[in-house]
Amino acid sequence: MEKLNSTLGAVRSLRSSVRQCFEQLADGTNAELAEDSRTKFLLKFQENFNNMNAQLREVESLINGLQAPQTPYCLGQTTYLAQETAPERQALYSQLVNSYKWIDKVHDHSFLAFNNLNQNNLRRSYVYCSQKRVRIPFTSCNNFDPDHTDKLLSEINLPLTSYQVCRPFGSNVVVIVTISRVLKAAIVCKGVLIEWVTVKGFDETLDPDDLWAESRYEVFRKVQEHTHIAMLHFFSPTLPDLAIKSYMTWLHSYSKLFLEACKRCGKFVSNGLPPTWRDLRTLEPFHEECRNC
Ligand SMILES: [Zn+2]
Structure with a gap:
């Protein structure tokens, strides 16, 4: 959050510099003024322009340092729960989102565990059976x-x-x-x-x-x-x-x-x-x- 605030501050100062620089350019200078004044005008513009470029680079580097926001969970019609007015129900949607995230993690971990267990070639209980059920083995595991x-x-x-x-x-x-x-x-x-x-x-x-x-x-x-x-x-x-x-x-x-x-x-x-x-x-x-x- 601190990074985001400093980035927004940098964007604000960049916009201010851009406005200042182009306002000065729009005001222009009087052609009848002495050569000296016109040189001053150009130097001032050049300085403003350089400041603007430096601030633009700073904003770019700050933006690159920001973390990408997490993709919001879209839970279909249940998103309307977030608009619930009853105070005791307002937390329902966030709890629901947390449950979905938790289930996603369980799914990922079980997928990894499944892959790891399948790599165990010395597993003996390949044809697993009990009195109640018979599981037909995976024929793809048989290399013989x-x-x-x-x-x-x-x-x-x-x-x-x-x-x-x-x-x-x-x-x-x-x-x-x-x-x-x-x-x-x-x-x-x-x-x-x-x-x-x-x-x-x-x-x-x-x-x-x-x-x-x-x-x-x-x-x-x-x-x-x-x-x-x-x-x-x-x-x-x-x-x-x-x-x-x-x-x-x-x-x-x-x-x-x-x-x-x-x-x-x-x-x-x-x-x-x-x-x-x-x-x-x-x-x-x-x-x-x-x-x-
Ligand atoms: Zn005996």
């Missing part, structure tokens, strides 16, 4: 070659295991693995990174469109928990092919789920369940409660 995934799966040859590849989520692969006559597992991949695993019994239906329905058998619900632990253990964005091969080998060790005794307690059944855990390195069977003993 689908043929590579197919080729990789064809290279994994494990006995008594079959693979069925489907793509219900666009380019993302869901691999239905059937291990012997024991269990079925649906492995949801983003490229070749495993995002989710669903395990069900051999006699249960495994619908690729509903991968979040749990098995009705406790043993397979427990195995599914363990497959998620292994999924995190074998996760390797730098060596994804090796990670998926290691994971498949580990998963294949469930082919003898009901045939092997626990390596710790030697029992086939404990708490009503067979050994549902497989060691991540040795693939040996353990009951859940025996694995950390």
